[in-house]
Amino acid sequence: MKILITGGAGFIGSAVIRHVIENTQDRIVNLDKLTYAGNLESLADVSDSARYSFEQVDICNRSELDRVFNKHNPDVVMHLAAESHVDRSIDGPAIFIETNIVGTYTLLEASRSYWSSLAAEKKAAFRFHHISTDEVYGDLEGPEDLFTEETPYAPSSPYSASKASSDHLVRAWFRSYGLPVLITNCSNNYGPYHFPEKLIPLMILNALEGKPLPVYGNGTQIRDWLYVEDHARALYTVITKGYVGETYNIGGHNEKQNIDVVHTLCELLEEYVPNKPEGINFYKDLITFVADRPGHDVRYAIDAIKIEKELNWVPKETFDTGMRKTVQWYLSNESWWNRVLNGSYSRERLGIEGKK
Incomplete structure (x- = not known):
């Protein structure tokens, strides 16, 4: 297959690209605007592959999308491009509306136009896979409740509301136009190449520098944690085995309170980096x-039984194994996160933009 991946320089998108290049013979077209969280250095291990190509394009730019479709003739679209940080959405929601809603609409229309022009066999095989979040469901009330594919939407933040809107658009394009779509909603991802504003990398890097580890409220918010490479496998499974028009929830079976996640990270750093910054006795200190964040959801948890039963996908990593791999990766890849923190990756990105 030739797979067009939007947002392929982001955290989850880059994991999907690495998985596909390293484990299949499929070809990848990475379409990314390269916003602040887009980092081509996350693809350094695969970017030299003859099966990989890159297009710096904004998904809101219809003419550029048409050019990319006509040039590359993809068999599958995997739509991961999105603004995704809740705090940023509360501070400035406009870009979330533009990218996540208008951008998804524009991509759907470009995909529909391209799909409509295909010969019958290629048209029947084409897939539009929209990757979304469990945050569209709001939060859970009972301690035993789980998000299923039938859970009503109740988004709490501008981010989750914009993703819910994009989900509805994708379903409408399936119902109204017959565009062959698939939707997945995932729980919180973590792992290598995660942008340092997110909880787990922020805690690791702050601890290494002896900085405060900020925890919202009392830290009792519960999330289901999914190792990003498990998620990448699940997404590839959906485009190769999933049923058109279906939604699949993807979770890691790892419900943890935020404070427990932070304590786990502190314990792992005590083990791996016992020599602490001056004046620090224990990382947990x-x-x-x-x-607390405005409108902060209390608990998310995914029921992933549908994808397990229908598509035979289960996560390989437990919370303990995934967290160990994550901490070890950050300790072994200081050059990657240092270039993010000091902005040099961004300055080089701007250089790329200037050459277009």
């Missing part, structure tokens, strides 16, 4: 509770 750096934990600092801060004012």
